Amino acid sequence: MKNKDIRMQAKGLNVSYGDKQALFDVNLEIAKNKVTALIGPSGCGKSTFLRCLNRMNDVVDSCKIDGIVQLDGFNIYKKKVDVVLLRQKIGMVFQKPNPFPKSIYENVAYGPKIHGLTNSREELDKLVKKSLNRAGLWEEVKDRLEDPGTSLSGGQQQRLCIARAIAVTPEVILMDEPCSALDPIATKIIEELIDDLKKKFTIVIITHSMQQAARVSDYTAFFHLGKIIESGETKQMFSNPRLKRTQDYIAGKFG
């Protein structure tokens, strides 16, 4: 990978919760405007890794992080980093759709409002429309923006969460198994959306489905027991993995 194509990079990352170490010396590059998939059995540390990328682990008291995570070459774990700005640049979509108990409009407007991104109501309206549009939800909800976000179906809720995340124009979007709570049709829509979003954003996605990883991602990293076993281009990894363990996992021999 050429240097200018790298958006994020983890170097020698060690993470532990209390006495339990969750990540061991993780090194990974995340390419610009590509989709990077993190795969591996449950409890392998991929979720921990993802949460390190926008410092969501700061919220956990017992979490200790050691190592470097860079965004555009700048270490985000430096002391003076403003996590508020950081998280505006690195958005996140969670496993279960978690819209706020507010209206659809207010859900999307939440980020721009707290960050003060718009100057007027019209601008905000425009931004909300743009974000919903980009998340492919505008046509479905344009007539009921004042309905509560929780009134939508699961797939729509997840797209609402994506709209909410992109409304603050992040550079990177982290997705923690965004489709695990959805039915196949909703999953397909989200996958198409991801494909579309990567034109503008860099995406890191955790998934349990090998097929999904193969379908949506450009690069894949395989985590096992807190270590990265193998990483590289998705095509190469799925067709011709270097290690036996990777092959076994992809083939579903353990998981």
Added chain:
Amino acid sequence: MIKRTTKIAMKRAKKKKNPFKFKLGSSKKNQVHLARRHARERRFRVFGFSAIAASMIFLLVFFASIIADGYSAFTQAQLRIVVTFDQSLVEKGNYRKILQNSLKQQFPEAKGRKQRFMLYKLVSKGGVNSLRKLVDNNPQIIGETDQVWLPASSLIDMYVKGKTNNEVDESKRKIKDLQIKWLEELQANNSVRSVFNTAFFTNGDSREPEQAGILGSIMGSIFSIVVCMLISMSIGIGAAVYLEEFAPKNKLTDLIEVNINNLAAVPSIIFGLLALAIYLNFFGMPRSSSLVGGFALAMLVLPTIVIASRNALAAVPPSIRFAATALGATKVQVTLHHTIPYALPGILTGTILGVARALGETAPLLMIGMVAFVADVPTGILDPATSLPTQIYLWADSPELGFVEKTSACIIILLLILGIVNGTAAYIRKKFQYDW
């Protein structure tokens, strides 16, 4: 204020190059916005911390002031008086005269009725009883002269403890210069000492602060708590078991539940009114007795016990019940043999917390008259009694200076007892609770 913090934040930001500081908000407007957000965040945090700190500080001031006021009540000043046990007076049982004569002999300069009256006031009225006891235990002392340590009156006790204001004019204070002079004479002879105040723990109430004790109110509290526990436990646990294990899901059960939750928040004085109207006026039970007090408290803590017991029962996993049922046990057997025993630690914890509440409750006891002056230590549940909290209320209302420290001391004892009771509950919960 906001402007200043904003400026400081911006200055700080300029010093260090850090893209996550203000790169995104490179426009001045965004910088200001972000700085403001952080300032607001800091303020919010300070508010939260101050709220906690305020409660903590209050608690500290509270305990400090109570202890500072009350610790001196655990000691009592005594005076060494040379007493002549005149035979004829002993035979007449006139120990008061014996004491007065001895005092007169020791301080012959007390002239006239007024001064002599002041002199007699040095020693507690309880000193007469001490002399009588001394003679009863040791009859050969009759006719002899001996040095005897006698409890000082509250007036002297307060002076010795430094609680009186001696700066003001003599006419405005209770302790007179002459009495201070006598006391200083005694002090010069090493005839004033401070001993542990046993009377405080062995006496009932008294009009004289130096003789007032808490034994009566402690006994009253014990009696009423025992009555309260017997009733509230047997009914409360039963009600909890019914609601959690047997009750069908219907409107009636729902009503009972709302009703119990509401009862838990009914002002305690209402329970006093109820006890007054039903037990005293309708059934004619003895006023001021621990029995009625216990009844009133039982109704008061019943909802607490029901709610806690229900939570404990609900925490027993259904699988245990299924297992027993599958072995052919009836519903009642399952409940009696399995559910209740497993939930017992939780039930006990809840009950003890209920007892702690009952121990500190005052208002309903006022209504049924457990707030009268009772000098005798009650010996049964039908005797008139006070309880620790009502004793505090009574003493707090007394104008004598000596009762201030007694009240605080009584509070210390009550809080200690509550601490022990709550500690026991915490211990049981920790030690015996099943972790499902």
Added chain:
Amino acid sequence: MARFDKIIKGYFFLCAAFSVLITVLIVFSVLFESVRFFNIVPVWDFLFGTQWSPQTAMRADQAGSSGSFGAVPLFMGTVLITFIAMCIAAPVGLFSAIYLSEYAPKKTVNSIKPILEMLAGVPTVVYGYFAVITFSPFLRGVGDFFGLSIASESAMVTGIVMGIMIIPYVMSLSNDAMNAVPQSLKDASTGMGATRSETVRLVVIPAALPGIISAMLLGISRGIGETMIVVMAAGLAAKLTANPFEAVTTVTVQIVTLLVGDQEFDSAKTLAAFALGLTLFFFTLVLNVAALFISRKYREQYD
């Protein structure tokens, strides 16, 4: 065997029924005496009269022998003191809850919470004593310093001390409500780059609002029904005033004064206490039930 089962089951049912019986007994005993009172003093005069002087004369032919029973000054006093109390308890309790649930590390919470709950375990008679002996002189000293004259038995002293008593209730109930807000919502807000205070203000509090409101209602109900603090610190003067530095009296204080000591059971004076009790029971009932239903609705929302 079956008979034994039936007896045990019957016993459990009777126990549960007894709890209802208590409520019924309360309502009946208080209502019965109140009706007798309203036969002497019209309901209207009681609820809207502004003169409260229940001292009935010794002889029936004496002037003003009936006393006057307009309870408005008592209601006003109760409201004033409870209002002051909630001005203390609501912000302090709420911010304590916020700090405990969102800011303080777990270890700190585990050590601070039991200490704060000690405040809830202190008997109210002790609070009352503290108000009289320590706090009232202190506040009067402060008042003198600013040239304010504060009565030794003032609504302010009583209200503040009562507020301190209510803090742990408000804190612990709103803390429960805030802890019940799903972590996923807080994560979503944090993940967007919201500061903690923004998450609290814009996500946690709105989501926990029903629980918080119910905590406040229960706090108010406790304040209205509180007896010992007001009996010891608030005084007996049935004045119609909104000045917090004057002495006022409350419903509970009057119940105690009317009923403590010797009493004949048929005079308007003693019966008035039951009418006050009925009013008190009614208002706290409304508050409690409202709080109960609001928090129930809320629990359903997140189950």
